[in-house]
Amino acid sequence: MQLPQNQNRKETPEQFEKWIQSKREERKFLRAFGTQQTVLKIPVVFHVIHDGSPVGSGSNISESHIIDQVRILNEDFRRMNADTTETPSMFSNIAADSEIEFVLAKQDPEGLATDGIVRILGSQDVYRPDQEVRLMAESYWPHDDYLNIYVTDLSGANLGYAQFPFSNLSGIATELENYSRTDGVVLDYKWVGTNLSTGSFDSYGRTATHEIGHWLGLRHIWGDGGCGFDDYCNDTPEAGGSSTGCSTNKTTCESQDMIQNYMDYTDDVCMNLFTVCQKERMRTVLENSPRRVSLLTSHGLLEPIQTVNDLGIRSIVSPIQSDCMDDVTPRTEIRNYGTNSITSYEVLLKVNNVVIETISESNTLEPGQTRIVSFSPITLEAQISNEITFEVSQVNGTSDQNSLNDQKNRLLSPFNIVEAPYYENFESNMDYFRITETGEESQWEIAAASYTTTDNQAAKAGFYEQTKNFGVRDFLLTSSIDLTGINSARITFNYAYAPRLQENQSDYFLDGLMVLISTDCGETYSDENILFERYGYSLKTANETSSSFFPIGKSMWDEISLNITRFVGQPNVQVAIVGVNGGGNNIYVDDLFVGNANLKEYDLGIKDISNISVVSCEQNTNSSLEIRNYGYATIDEMTLQVNANEETQEFIFNNLGLRSGESDNISLDISEFTVDGSNQFDIQITSVNGEQDQQAINNSVSFDVLIDQSEDYFPLKEDFLYPKWTTFSPDGTNQFDNMT
Structure with missing residues (x-):
């Protein structure tokens, strides 16, 4: 029974007697509130x-x-x-x-x-x-x-x-x-x-x-950590870890483990509470x-409704958001959900609650059969949102007997397309579309929010003590942006948020902010296109407060820059700034920019190197090199030059498929270069895709490694009168001198 685990918080260990006392308190609770709940x-x-x-x-x-x-x-x-x-x-x-x-x-x-x-x-x-x-x-x-x-x-x-x-x-x-x-x-x-x-x-x-x-x-009853880790239930004793088998008398953390709990890893036959x-x-x-x-x-x-004369709207075939156009031919799929044959029917088309057309047809639909009903072509107003409604108004010359499936709605965001760059400072009327994933009222609004000036305005998601739409994604959408005319692209924006502690707890309210990308005019926002996501305390830009948050200066804001070059060439890119209501505090967003990132074509950099032993008694050194594509072209091939101890060797890496903004870790065995004593390494990217890298400043990394196989014996005493020790610094800047 495995579950991916994230970081756990360590709490103060409780002693067994304190745990027993908590059981007494639980029993008092049971006696006081022992009535049956719904x-x-x-x-x-x-x-x-x-x-x-x-x-x-x-x-x-x-x-x-x-x-x-x-x-x-x-x-x-x-x-x-x-x-x-x-x-x-x-x-x-x-x-x-x-x-x-x-x-x-x-x-x-x-x-x-x-x-x-x-x-x-x-x-x-x-x-x-x-x-x-x-x-x-x-x-x-x-x-x-x-x-x-x-x-x-x-x-x-x-x-x-x-x-x-x-x-x-x-x-x-x-x-x-x-x-x-x-x-x-x-x-x-x-x-x-x-x-x-x-x-x-x-x-x-x-x-x-x-x-x-x-x-x-x-949570698991051992708190996914052991003694001192919490499962956030004070009536389960602490446990040193998971249990297997059926160890009924197992004792850890100074108390008997509750191996019978369903949230342990005990064998099924031993679980019961x-x-x-x-x-x-x-x-x-x-x-x-x-x-x-x-x-x-x-x-x-509920039991399904079965009745005569039950024609329903099964789906909306057209228009859909991914049409990315205002000239559409509305179509809907109907289905006979009833128990009798349907020989005639009427279906209405409404746009923004105004009836546009009524289709009357005389076709036989047996129970379970479906049919597509097509309406005349229409032109939607591209600059506004449009609600499309299909509705069954008549069946077999009478009213439909099941109103629950008579109607389906689809809300389409504006279809207007703009060329990059796109900029929104929220100082005027809101030139964007707002909608929650459940279709409920959005909490995004324009509000005063001090930045470089006191009269600055920003988009505000008012989540302070907001209980409506808890946990629901609230979308703030740009127009569709044409990214076909540029080689690289980025999103930048400013945001401000102050976390709020829950009353009498050490946990913060879990408000969230996300940035998502759609390439089909907002029809889909897949999880792999989530570019930014933070919640609660990790979203913090200002000190925590118990009051409704209002930024009062530039120091309370953070600027975010996101590389979106992988979407270059797409004509219908839509950016969603998404607030997630945790009921904690307000989130502010301002100065949203989508445009050219002005990147080099070939700019591959060495971001980090790890798994390097500064001092070792072994020559086996298999390092991990993190490389990042800072340019806009996809990198498939890289030549790496290693210089060490007056020796030089090149390594060629193929099939990297590293898109703009992406990172990868490559393994590099440098053990063949090491010798006893001090080793100086310089690793440099010399070419990418057969071309010279255009940004040399991030192409190399240098470090020193000491291989020392000398031995000594315990007990060890050093009076520093004789130079028996080796002094060494991984960056070559040795600060130690023999003391006299």
Whole structure:
């Protein structure tokens, strides 16, 4: 049950007696608030991404395995599991019914009946954890409406993994995961439900319990660090590390380990509890975090509606944002979702809530059948946003019997295209488009923000104590920018932010700022085109404050410069400045520039060298050289010259594929140059792509290495009366003299 780990924060160690006292406090809490809470239900869809095996074989697991897994989840999360009797008495009073249940989805995204299981022949037989984007692209249901569980054959010894929620809860802020397309749980097929033939310990479905615990905000009980590291639940004792097997009397950190907790790595047969704190933590996430709270009201929990005369808008075919034009032919796909034949219908087209055209057709659509309805060509106003609406107004000469699917809307940002350079100082009317990823009202506005002058204006995302749209990406979009007329490009902007501590905690609110690029007029902003992303304290440009932040001078701002030369040649580049609402404090952005970076064609530099031992008794020296492309041309070949001890040798590196602004690490074995004693090295880039580098200042690096194989014996005493010591400095500037 593996999970990628980020930096953990070390807390002050607590002694066992203090931990016992916390258990007494938890028991007081239980007695005071022991009434039953509302049971929270989560709609689940299992995506079985298989290798082509028959159903019930290999990674194409049977329906019974999935149903068994859902049963296990509900028993574990409701503390109805049969092995509750195995919970040690010292933990029994803090073992909790989380009052969370899981329901196989009853409706698919279109509102049709489903069993909550999707089977897809994968594009590959086995998936690595770092291929989660590819895996989840195989099958996707909206993460706002379903908990997506992916079942496949995972490489290596990986049992499963999950994405943490976006939350201000302690211990989650360090994870910085707020990516909707990869939000879900992934399980290796052998560990779904009960399976006594895994080749390792027996599966009783607790891998899913563990990973969904992560998905709901729980950390490993050893805090991913050991004694002194926190899992942010004071009713789980500290642990020196993970547990394997079933060591029921294991003791670390001066207390007995809670190996029975679902958030340990214990064998399934030994897991049997969540604690009161873990329950409250999971419910807090489920009731507040994006792509969690919306699940509680998802239509996936409801039985599908089946009625006569039910014609729905299935999709909008045209226009779409990536058309990048204002002359369009609107088209929509309709579907008969009802139980009877449909022989006539009317569909309306609206632009900005004004009916433009009504199409009346007499065609027969049997239940489940679809049809494309085309409207007359129209010209949209390119300088403004346009809301396109398709609506079913009549079916079989009467009103439609299910209004839930009668209408679909699409909001298109302005299609105007400008040539670089693009500049926005926010001093006048907002010449940009604002929208949240959920379609809710944007928090971006123009506001006063002192910079070099006190009357300066900037774009402001007002997140101070803002509870609306928590965790939602709020987009501030430029016009589409034509980058075909330049050789290199960059984005520069200024921003200001002061972090705010959560009350009575050591954690900061998790506001975020991102910069994303789209090359199709804003239709898609893929994760690989995220150029800048900071959250919470790492976003800081001014001292923390508990008040609503307002910058009062240039010192409170940071300037950011981003190389976007890899997008040169694209005619429809759109930049998104994205605020992520953590409810903490205001973010200000000003002086946004997109234009020529004036880079050299060939400018490859040596950024850093590592894995160099300044003093060593061995001549084996395999260094790592970090190179960076500071020019605009892609670098495929580099010639490197090594000068050492009056010897010179050239190394040629091919197939680098290093785009503008990218870095790479290359391994360079310099051991053949080293001799006993002092070694002077000079490493220099002499050519790139067969041409001379145009910026010599960053082409070389020099350093000294001392190889000293002399030995001495303990005890060792030095009176410095005789020169037995070797003096040496890696940069050649020795500051030591023999003292007399």
